Amino acid sequence: MLNVPRPLGELEDAVMTRVWKWNRPVTVREVLEDLQQERSIAYTTVMTVLDNLHQKGWVRREAEGRAYRYEAVSTRAAYAAALMNDAWSQSDNPAAALIAFFGMMSEEQRQALRDAIRIAQGPETPEPLNPPRNPGSAPGPDER
Numbered sequence: 001m002l003n004v005p006r007p008l009g010e011l012e013d014a015v016m017t018r019v020w021k022w023n024r025p026v027t028v029r030e031v032l033e034d035l036q037q038e039r040s041i042a043y044t045t046v047m048t049v050l051d052n053l054h055q056k057g058w059v060r061r062e063a064e065g066r067a068y069r070y071e072a073v074s075t076r077a078a079y080a081a082a083l084m085n086d087a088w089s090q091s092d093n094p095a096a097a098l099i100a101f102f103g104m105m106s107e108e109q110r111q112a113l114r115d116a117i118r119i120a121q122g123p124e125t126p127e128p129l130n131p132p133r134n135p136g137s138a139p140g141p142d143e144r
Helices: 010-022 028-035 043-055 076-089 094-104 107-121
Strands: 059-064 067-072
Touching: 010 028, 010 043, 010 067, 010 076, 028 043, 028 067, 043 059, 043 067, 076 094
Parallel strands: none
Antiparallel strands: 059 067
């Protein structure tokens, strides 16, 4: 996971989006060819961005001949979570920040949040039919 979340720049995000989406080691050429479908960009620019991302710890690289293959160090979900956590931790009123954030969410996003909370809490354990009573309390109806 990323230690110090910092939003990616526009071009860094465009490059990382491809690295995350493909979920495998990629070359500068592959990223370049995909980016060129949207914009005019030079090979050296993509190479510099990937090198910067490597130096910042976003990607690891492995030499392949005279080039490198780059692979994401963490997932896009982990990046988004780190950004949200960073923003939330900077609030002077975390509860109010969450309420405002929830207010911005679509119903679909709220359902995703409910699903995520359910998953994070783990399987629910059913309550016992006859919960143990505290010592010194009145006996239950079937104990009289």
